[in-house]
Amino acid sequence: MNYYDLLPRPLSELLEEHPYIVDFLSSFGLEVEAGPTTLQGYLENLDLDLLEDLGVGAEQLQQSLHDFINGMLALDDPLDKVNSLTLIGGFDKSGTAENLELTLKPGEIICIVGPTGSGKSRLLADIEWVAQGDTPTGRKILINGEVPDSKWRFSTEHKLVAQLSQNMNFVMDLSAEEFVRMHAESRLVTEPEKKVEMILKQANELAGETFLPDTPVTSLSGGQSRALMIADMACLSKSPIVLIDEIENAGIDRKKALDLLMREEKIVLMATHDPILALMGDKRLVIKNGGIARIIEASDAERKNLIALEELDNQLLALRNRIRSGETLENI
């Protein structure tokens, strides 16, 4: 189904089935009513003077509606399956070749470690851009062993990569519920109300302190907004690759967060300095001077230590909660 299939249909049916058309037209300042008129008839009968006033030409409006409807309909298409992501090395900041080829599969968690300014974010950006030797590092990214279609770069419907970035501020004047609903509607998910409810519930399970659906997003705490964003990503994003730029030091349950994100088989790459997160990964890429200097596979000894680290972390968490509830720490 595409735009041209919708043109001869009456608005009474269309607006019911594709309510986003109303929203599209109103974003251009146009009104539309359900009735026997076809979409084509509606478009052909628009007053040209009105369009001139609204700052849009009839042809451009139709082209935009065409692109918009096709984009929305494409959300329903099945995603191309990603079975592997291959990273072909480029050069570090001094121009030394990385000489490596690394293939990642769904279900794997790869940690990216390295000092400040070493190039962790650049590596994530290379993957997001599906670099083909056209970034400062000269790296190349293959999907399923092939140079991917460049549509991945700009598609907003079928994004290859979902990002979770360091910043968790909001400036929009919306409640948590309104915000998530708007996000869900832009993704055209089925049963948006259910999704919204689920996201808010999961966010509250991740966050230390709960918030209400009508809490303005601008007044969420750091941990709460981080939790909201992780739940939002887990429920709304279909992207097969997840990039996380430093998720630590936010008051959330990191393990639960990672489990939530990994519910569907995805390839997860995570820049981190957090020892627990680093040990949860299957591999660690050590970045130095802009290049991948070493690849560390998690060993059994490390995995054992992860258990000890988690215990330590829980102890600290318990102490933090005692401080929060006003207790003293004379006996620990």
Place this chain on the structure above:
Amino acid sequence: MRFLTVSGPPSSGKTSVILRVIEALQARQRKIGVVKFDCLLTEDDQLYAKKGVLVKKGLSGALCPDHYFVSNIEACVSWGHENDCEYLISESAGLCNRCSPHINEITAVCVIDNLSGINTPRKIGPMLKSADIVVITKGDIVSQAEREVFASRVKQVNPGAIIMNINGITGQGAFELTSLFEDASDIETLKGKTLRFSMPSALCSYCLGETRIGEEYQTGNIRKMDI
């Protein structure tokens, strides 16, 4: 010479983004010229000059800066040519939301920022709605989800455009934008080209300098509110 028009609301990050692109183009040894159009005052020309690119500045004063843009841009393009620029970039601040400098067949970029509010994309006219590339800046100040919601509002009013998030300060994403600049069409002259959208007819007595208020002073293209 490749020519691109860059426009956007005041302080949206146009100069910052252009500067980051200039850095990436200079790394590829390209010769660049920039023309800055503004209304009353601008210091952007000095920022460009500091980068070592050729700069021309035009202040429209009492005219709509976009009207001023159309009457001068052809000469600016010739100037760029004469100076052997490989790239000419025009920066103009959209002040009336209804005029737009975008020209058919010339790559048109609109810069808008994440902080401007979710309804802003709807309020901006052809400058945003007819652009080929929409650059969204200041994403560093908001969360990923908010960036996505904002981008989806932009997508709604310009679904055909390439939408990119760029950080005007660190330049994150500018490298990628530069590849799109490299794809801009090569032109000799603007002769025969047309604006993507007509500019509003401003032809009332106030356009001509009238300051007195009252029915009897209103002549020409006048329109009344329903009250």
